[in-house]
Amino acid sequence: MTEASVIGLFQGLLPMLANRVVILTVADAGDGLLSLSVIPKKLTDDESDALTTPLSITATAQELDRDLPRQLREFTGVHAAASSNLAQIKQELEAAQKAAADERMKKTQGKKTPDAPKPAAPPQTSLNLFETSSLDVGCQNS
Numbered sequence: 001m002t003e004a005s006v007i008g009l010f011q012g013l014l015p016m017l018a019n020r021v022v023i024l025t026v027a028d029a030g031d032g033l034l035s036l037s038v039i040p041k042k043l044t045d046d047e048s049d050a051l052t053t054p055l056s057i058t059a060t061a062q063e064l065d066r067d068l069p070r071q072l073r074e075f076t077g078v079h080a081a082a083s084s085n086l087a088q089i090k091q092e093l094e095a096a097q098k099a100a101a102d103e104r105m106k107k108t109q110g111k112k113t114p115d116a117p118k119p120a121a122p123p124q125t126s127l128n129l130f131e132t133s134s135l136d137v138g139c140q141n142s
Helices: 007-015 061-110
Strands: 023-030 034-039 055-058
Touching: 007 023, 007 061, 034 061, 055 061
Parallel strands: none
Antiparallel strands: 023 034, 034 055
16 A cells, blocks of 8 residues: 555545534444444534434444545545535525525516405485485475
């Protein structure tokens, strides 16, 4: 192996650390095994839980020394791809929601508002032959 192909623990984490905080936990799992977890923290409350799925490995110290850098490169690569894919999905979803809202707005603006009801005409009263109206001022009996 050449010097350039050997990437250590922190060099493997560096791409992920550029965008978020990562918590590392290491515990003795017994029988010569170590349990290691790499836990990315959420950047915002509305961020997808998929981006904070931990990498958990139980192996011997020698296996971790040998295999962890490769697994971290894969983990950070998948994480970066998922992060960028989620950002793209979020942008597309927001654009679709805006387009739907614009379409609803156009439909409501395009509809005619119902005409206001016309005021009702005053009720017509019919006069019988012996009744007089206040309009009959010109005819008076003397």
